[in-house]
Amino acid sequence: MSNYKDQGFNERLSSAANAKRVLLEKFKAQPRPDDPAIVEQRLARQALVAARDARMAERKATRAAEAARKAAETAARDAALKAEQTIRAAEEERARIQLLAQQKAARDARYAARKARGKR
Numbered sequence: 001m002s003n004y005k006d007q008g009f010n011e012r013l014s015s016a017a018n019a020k021r022v023l024l025e026k027f028k029a030q031p032r033p034d035d036p037a038i039v040e041q042r043l044a045r046q047a048l049v050a051a052r053d054a055r056m057a058e059r060k061a062t063r064a065a066e067a068a069r070k071a072a073e074t075a076a077r078d079a080a081l082k083a084e085q086t087i088r089a090a091e092e093e094r095a096r097i098q099l100l101a102q103q104k105a106a107r108d109a110r111y112a113a114r115k116a117r118g119k120r
Helices: 009-029 036-118
Strands: none
Touching: none
16 A cells, blocks of 8 residues: 655645646647637638538539439420320220211111112
């Protein structure tokens, strides 16, 4: 075991004063906010933040452009599909009308034939 060293009151006061003096000297040794090195570090930090913000804005713009491109592709694909369905429906309607016209012509021909047989 180490020997216990009993410090007196004056020794404790002087060691506390020394500790305060060391801390004050350490604080005074720090560079001031207007020191050129500190200003340079602050400017470098601000430049890094600005560059990071620019990169983030560029990524955001790229994502927005990609989303707009995909939306435009989807809209174009949907419009083409709708146009194709409209054309197909028009062709089916034309075929249906043509079939009805053929059926009417056949019906009229049968009616005319029946009438011609009855008049003899």
